[in-house]
Amino acid sequence: MKNTFIRSAKVLSIAASALVLAPSCTKDLNQLPTYDLTSNQVYKDAASYKSQMAKVYAGFALTGSQGPAGNPDIKGIDEGTSDYIRQYWSAQELTTDEGVIAWGDPGVQDWHNMNWSSSGVLIRGLYSRLLYQVTICNSYLQQSTDAMLASRGISTTDATSIAAYRAEVRFLRALSYYHAMDLYGNIPFTTENDVIGTTTLPPALRAPTCLSTSSRS
16 A cells, blocks of 8 residues: 555656646636637727717617527527517506507517416516616626726827716616616615626615506506
8 A cells, every 4th residue: 555655656747846846838827718708809999989889779679690580699598589679668558558469479468467486488578678778778887987098098089078978877877777677676786986796786766667567557
């Protein structure tokens, strides 16, 4: 047993030496991803800022990057349930006598019958879309600060235009937060100063209104 242990130790020692002496393929552990979707690539020039602002606006009507389906913005739910304006209209109108849809699609009659729950596909889809919009707005605001623009060599003229885009995005984020708080009450509240996945914040508190059966008397 003792001899076996000694041999194993020698083997481990040789292997460790080989790992120390072997050159690294990159010679640097601080590597960027090899794909081209880092923030520096997405926001590489002034034109990119304009196209990303268009993405924020598109989120009010589109559900993904490939129509009619196949590459959704939001994974894990039926893409058709995540349309912003359509589902927002349904939440506001189908819960009253002002709008009627006879289709038997999942969730539609729940609106009419005022029989929804947190597991409802349309409830989840709209909630997910609202917070997705907030998230992409936060990302835009993070990447469009004066310091970020300067680090990417954005000219003064272009920076002035991007500052206007930034103001529009801030308004669109506020609009999504307004809709979310009006419909769902207490919601997670984040800004461009919060790093995704590292911060747990208390919700912005507000009593539920539209999605409360007591509010539709």
